[in-house]
Amino acid sequence: MKTGIIGLPQVGKTSLFRILTKAHLADHINPREAHIGVAKVPDDRLDRLAVLYNPKKLTHASVEYVDVGAIGQEALKESTYIGHLRQVDALAHVVRAFEDPAIPHVGEIDPLRDIKNVEFDLIVSDLGQIEKRLERLEKDLKKMKTAELEKEFELLKRAKAHLETEKPLREMQITLEDKKRIRGFMFLSEKPMLYVLNIGESADLGKELEAAVGKYKLTEVASRPNAAATAICGKVEAELSEMSDADAAEFLASYGLKESGLARLIRTTYHLLGLISFFTAGEDECRAWTIPAHTRAQEAAGAIHSDLEKHFIRAETIRWDQLLEAGSEANARAKGALRLEGKDYIVLDGEVMHIRHSG
Ligand SMILES: Nc1nc2c(ncn2[C@@H]2O[C@H](COP(=O)(O)OP(=O)(O)OP(=O)(O)O)[C@@H](O)[C@H]2O)c(=O)[nH]1
Ligand SMILES: [Mg+2]
Numbered sequence: 157m158k159t160g161i162i163g164l165p166q167v168g169k170t171s172l173f174r175i176l177t178k179a180h181l182a183d184h185i186n187p188r189e190a191h192i193g194v195a196k197v198p199d200d201r202l203d204r205l206a207v208l209y210n211p212k213k214l215t216h217a218s219v220e221y222v223d224v225g226a227i228g229q230e231a232l233k234e235s236t237y238i239g240h241l242r243q244v245d246a247l248a249h250v251v252r253a254f255e256d257p258a259i260p261h262v263g264e265i266d267p268l269r270d271i272k273n274v275e276f277d278l279i280v281s282d283l284g285q286i287e288k289r290l291e292r293l294e295k296d297l298k299k300m301k302t303a304e305l306e307k308e309f310e311l312l313k314r315a316k317a318h319l320e321t322e323k324p325l326r327e328m329q330i331t332l333e334d335k336k337r338i339r340g341f342m343f344l345s346e347k348p349m350l351y352v353l354n355i356g357e358s359a360d361l362g363k364e365l366e367a368a369v370g371k372y373k374l375t376e377v378a379s380r381p382n383a384a385a386t387a388i389c390g391k392v393e394a395e396l397s398e399m400s401d402a403d404a405a406e407f408l409a410s411y412g413l414k415e416s417g418l419a420r421l422i423r424t425t426y427h428l429l430g431l432i433s434f435f436t437a438g439e440d441e442c443r444a445w446t447i448p449a450h451t452r453a454q455e456a457a458g459a460i461h462s463d464l465e466k467h468f469i470r471a472e473t474i475r476w477d478q479l480l481e482a483g484s485e486a487n488a489r490a491k492g493a494l495r496l497e498g499k500d501y502i503v504l505d506g507e508v509m510h511i512r513h514s515g
């Protein structure tokens with residue numbers, strides 16, 4: 157699962173990418189080149205399971221981020237730029253809210269205006285693609301009418317009308333079947349969107365971060381379908397990422413923060429992508445596995461290994477906190493807290509599973 161970091165020039169995209177992925181990029185990187193990196197998904201539940209098992213290896217879930225460079229009508233006409241963006245599953249739009257006269261910005265600090273402008277660029281790009289395809293389809297339909305081509309034609313006409321009202325495709329009502337039909341186009345405005353407000357430093361950062369989405373009037377855009385908003389302070393996060401865990405905790409507390417904005421941002425991305433985690437726990441390894449919400453147990457087993465899916469018999473499962481409460485698997489089993497579930501069981505976020513198989 158990949159998330160593309162987009163935004164206007166000089167809003168803090170690359171800074172965010174560096175701290176998210178702890179990538180040590182060279183100082184003189186080419187801003188027009190895409191950078192790809194992996195971020196660990198912080199998970200307190202897994203950390204606590206690891207305390208119980210003391211495993212040789214601890215593996216968190218991860219999400220990939222791509223820093224594609226500044227967005228704009230021109231950039232969106234470049235095939236490599238748009239190619240990178242099409243590949244991603246979600247977009248994180250970094251919006252500048254920090255004041256700094258030394259760093260240029262298009263006019264006053266106005267996150268909502270920037271959001272509308274970037275949204276508009278995405279819409280224009282999708283419209284261009286749809287218009288081209290519709291022209292082609294019209295010609296093809298004159299030669300030969302098939303039910304599938306007609307359906308695609310109708311759907312694209314509807315998408316075009318929707319975009320012409322300046323609304324992104326992620327807000328269009330669409331059946332699952334139609335969603336599959338247009339998947340191949342990888343429309344930009346269809347991707348789930350996380351707005352990331354990059355706010356300035358302040359003594360009361362904890363409160364400022366909480367209040368930022370409301371303060372910059374993003375509550376409405378963030379409540380739309382397939383969208384969310386979160387705030388970070390890039391400057392503080394950059395300092396945090398250089399510290400030891402103990403120093404970081406003290407630093408966070410001094411700002412009135414419980415966790416880093418980054419941890420929250422990664423988790424929000426994860427949820428926006430419709431992903432959940434289940435765990436496997438043992439003395440060798442404690443590990444988080446990523447699956448889409450509403451996944452059946454048998455398919456979930458496939459996230460670990462395809463053989464486990466093929467030879468699936470049952471899943472032994474328990475919620476992470478129930479396992480911790482029981483103190484050990486043996487205790488949990490004795491208490492009857494360990495359940496045996498079949499292949500159609502819908503796995504829940506935070507369950508610990510053992511897959512029984514005949515492989
Ligand atoms: N004051 C302040 N400056 C920041 C913050 N985040 C980034 N900057 C500065 O803004 C400048 C641009 O940061 P980048 O992370 O390179 O921004 P970008 O969006 O990747 O820029 P382009 O790729 O050129 O579009 C740098 O000088 C950063 O140090 C912040 O939170 N506060
Ligand atoms: Mg950059």
